[in-house]
Amino acid sequence: MDKKTTSRDGTSLAYQVTGQGPTVILASGAMSTGGTLAPLASRLADHCTAVVYDRRGRGESGDTAPYAVEREVEDLAAVIEAVGGDAALFGVSSGGALVLEAAASGLPVRRVAVYEAPFADLLEGGAAREAVYKENLGKALAEDRRGDAVELFLRLTGLGEEMIRGARQSPMWPGLEAAAPSLAYDDAVMGDGLLPRQRLAAVSVPVLSVVGGASPEWMREAGRAVAEAVPRGTYRVLEGQTHMVEPDVLGPALAEFFAG
Template sequence: MRTTTSADGTSIAFDQVGEGPPVVIVGGAFSVSSDGDALARALVDRGFSAVTVDRRGRGSSGDKRDSAPEDEADDLAAVVEAVGGGAIVLGHSSGAVLALLAASRGAAIGGLFLSEPPFRFGLDDPDPLLAERLQQLVDAGRNDDAVVTFQLEGVELPPEMVESIRRSDVFANLLPLAQSTVYDAKLTAQVSTPTPEMLAVSQPVTILRGEQTFPMLITAADRLASEMDAAELVIVPESVMHRPDPDATARVIQERV
């Protein structure tokens, strides 16, 4: 992997494959760069260069205590600059929120594809102290409780699903990402409602969602599209229950770049 240095000195790791115009893939909660590999391959097959990123506090990237959403936005801006500037950015879930925030802060992004961004628009927001409570759990070495708390309160997964995950082999892979739950909670709390600057970004914006996904995400995608004058809403039938289909997503990008 390659690294670049963010504005606060944090090292951010990313991988780049293929030739052609770069598309930076920014994942959501609990994701690391390798989770974008299938989409990266689909993009390479369509003539793009694909860039997968470890957000701060994940994988091979560094971290700093008390990181803020603006720091993560700077991280993305640094990656975009490292691959030549003007890159397309595909953000999924909280990664879509982050991508739009980075664009609103002047990152040199050429175009935005926002996949099921979890904007709540101030409705039914989680406990405003969630990020603080998650940090306390991580600081106490209780990564397992931080992961579960975020799943229950931040993502609002059903308790039986959370318990099933906790008993599975996947759970051990989530524990090193516990600190990142603090950053996701901070990000989605700070911009539960997109700022005027986020709604007025100059880049072309395509908002993607599946036909079958969580109702909150349908509401969020549709409302965001209605509040951004030039944004296009694209429903991707192949993407099911908050899992973007790699081939279909790559096709949507290719058709609009």
């Protein structure tokens, strides 16, 4: 990240700009940084000014207690102002929930696109699962058991126990533990894990909700529900894609939408 701006509460935010055209700010999901979205930004660069940033508490950005979702919305407002005051938003996974909340809050954005914001309404036992995760995650972080917090998240995503044990032995594990406190931020952004229909009704700008055709049915239907909950929503399926979507497939769909 080669640029910095400051959020309303004094938190330093790192960001990077590439390309030219209408400005789009990309928000990452859990356990990731702006760098995670750099390949997608590169794919958009021929059509958009793509901005990636490190959300607070991760990467090169700072953090200021106490956390609140409103602070992350203010972070987005600061980045929008820093890049000229006119932007569209894209968010992946819990980052999708964040950009929808930002739009509902009235930030000056032109358009919003999300990829698989994981609202669990249509997952059997989804609400109960989210409640148990929230409780256990809070305990693990309060006791500074960062590795346990990461394990809880990996299980939530469906990773098997053998793969989790392998992850603990991998070179990436220390980085995951370092980012563990930010899991509470993503959990807060997701609320109770269910689709905030009343909140989404306040989003006045066009919204594109994209899902992968190879993703679980509950996640595909969650994406459809997002498009139906906002006044100006469009639903799109990228055949063969999963939650780990390929930038070369997602990029053209986003470029088409943001140029509209």
